[in-house]
Amino acid sequence: MNIELRHLRYFVAVAEELHFGRAAIRLNISQPPLSQQIKFLEQTIGARLFTRTNRRVSLTVAGQHFLIDARQILGLVGAAAARAGRLHHGESGELRLGFTSSAPFIRPISQALSSFRRNFPDVHIQTREMNTRAQIAPLHDEELDLGIMRNTTLPDSLAWELILREPLLAMLPSTHPLARSNTVSLAALVKEPFVFFDPRVGTGLYDDILGLLHRYGYTPFITQEVGEAMTIIGLVGAGLGVSILPASFGRVGLKDVVWLPILEPDAVSELWLVWPRYREMPAVAKRFAALLTAETVRECAVNHKPK
Numbered sequence: 332m333n334i335e336l337r338h339l340r341y342f343v344a345v346a347e348e349l350h351f352g353r354a355a356i357r358l359n360i361s362q363p364p365l366s367q368q369i370k371f372l373e374q375t376i377g378a379r380l381f382t383r384t385n386r387r388v389s390l391t392v393a394g395q396h397f398l399i400d401a402r403q404i405l406g407l408v409g410a411a412a413a414r415a416g417r418l419h420h421g422e423s424g425e426l427r428l429g430f431t432s433s434a435p436f437i438r439p440i441s442q443a444l445s446s447f448r449r450n451f452p453d454v455h456i457q458t459r460e461m462n463t464r465a466q467i468a469p470l471h472d473e474e475l476d477l478g479i480m481r482n483t484t485l486p487d488s489l490a491w492e493l494i495l496r497e498p499l500l501a502m503l504p505s506t507h508p509l510a511r512s513n514t515v516s517l518a519a520l521v522k523e524p525f526v527f528f529d530p531r532v533g534t535g536l537y538d539d540i541l542g543l544l545h546r547y548g549y550t551p552f553i554t555q556e557v558g559e560a561m562t563i564i565g566l567v568g569a570g571l572g573v574s575i576l577p578a579s580f581g582r583v584g585l586k587d588v589v590w591l592p593i594l595e596p597d598a599v600s601e602l603w604l605v606w607p608r609y610r611e612m613p614a615v616a617k618r619f620a621a622l623l624t625a626e627t628v629r630e631c632a633v634n635h636k637p638k
Contacts, residue, residue, distance in 0.1 A: 336408060338372045339401040341365055342380065346398045349388045421614030423453035428619070429466040430458065430479040431535070432560055436579035437602065439495065439626040440479060446626070447619050454615050463535030466605070473607050476616040481535030482601040490608040495627055498578045499540065499598040501591045502563075504570045510589040517547050517595055524572035525551035532558045539600050540575050547595065564588060 344354040345365070355362040373380050380394035390398065417423040426447075434440045448456065459469075463480040470478050471488050485491060501515045507523075509515055521544065528537045544551055554572055557563055561583070563574050568587035577600045581590045604620060606612055612620070 332375055334372065334375055336405070338368060338375075339405055341368050342372055343398065343401050343405065345369060345381065345388070346390055346394065346401075349390075351388065417453065419614060421454070421616075421618035422451055424613065424615045425455045425457060426613075426615045426619055427457045427474065427476045428459070428479070429461045429469065429475045429477070431463055431466075431481060431602075432460055433577055433579050434479045434602075436582045437495070437497070439623065439630045442630075443619065443623040443626040447622055450622075451615070451618065462533050464533030470605055470607055473610055476606065476613055477619065478603075478605040480603055480605055481539055482603055483535040483538065485605065488608055489605050491603045491605040494602045494604050494623065495630075496599045496601050499543065499575050499593060499600055500578050500581060501593050502567050502574045502576055502580075503589050503591065504567055504573075505587050505589050506570065507573070507589070509573075509591070512591060514594050515591045517544060517549055517593060517598075520573055520575070520593075521549040521551050523552075524554040526555040526557070526563050526566045526572040526574045527551065527553045528560075528563070529556040529558055534560075536560070536577070536600065543575075543595070543598055546597070 341354070341358060344357050345351060348354040348357060351362050351366055351369075355365045358365065369381065376393075376397070378393040378397075379391050380397055382389045382391055414423065430440070435444075444456070447454070459475065461469075461478075463483050466475065466478040466480050467483075467485065467489065469475045471486060479494070501509075501520055503510045503515075503523075509519060509523075527540070528534050530537055541551075555566055557566065560576055560580055563576065564580060564583055564585055566572065567574050568585050570587075575593070575598075578590070604623065606616065606620075
């Protein structure tokens with residue numbers, strides 16, 4: 332049965348207008364071809380759809396039922412086309428996003444997530460909080476579309492771009508003598524008991540911060556090893572030592588902890604956006620990446636605006 336969508340559109344137009352002339356004008360075709368296509372449709376179906384007289388056109392019983400089905404078919408096709416278009420343009424679908432525990436505290440990232448949710452409510456965002464090294468395997472296996480992680484060694488199968496550079500800050504108990512200073516040096520910090528990450532956890536901050544200390548020839552006296560940054564903050568607040576974390580964690584606002592700038596100029600940590608190199612990035616991921624870049628640029632412009 333060689334019925335095309337245009338036949339259904341022609342039929343619906345005539346059925347709604349009940350006038351071949353008006354239907355032809357609506358379809359922007361001439362009347363004779365329209366009449367021929369309706370006859371072809373009736374012959375193909377094997378049923379009369381219209382009763383025609385010199386004065387009026389009306390639907391037969393078969394035509395009335397066929398109109399219901401034709402509208403439904405055209406509606407389904409239209410919905411399918413719209414759905415495909417929205418998927419192609421990244422306006423619907425699913426975004427699978429991995430991110431480190433510090434990511435929600437970084438303003439451009441939280442703003443990008445909020446803006447993305449607001450602008451594209453039909454996209455389901457599947458978020459997975461994972462430390463840096465834990466994101467590598469699911470990104471490599473294409474179980475994640477994007478990863479937000481700290482700078483680390485990546486396999487060739489993954490590509491990345493810099494999101495931002497974030498200051499590393501010293502973290503001290505509010506009762507510590509150094510807490511009254513405006514800044515602190517690494518040399519002063521390494522003399523204190525250090526609360527730090529367990530190396531088996533796999534956070535990128537472990538290598539990042541130890542690398543900073545080792546560049547200046549320092550090895551911290553680590554007395555507590557824990558798995559989460561929030562635990563480090565809590566233990567420092569309890570007076571069990573000092574530590575170093577990215578500035579974004581300062582938004583936690585624990586009153587028992589003081590955050591101080593570090594004197595050494597390279598006390599920074601990079602945050603990366605990472606994705607599978609050999610797979611075309613899904614449209615939703617491209618949209619989020621563009622939005623994140625825009626928010627980062629906006630944040631930098633605000634921070635560097637003359638006072």
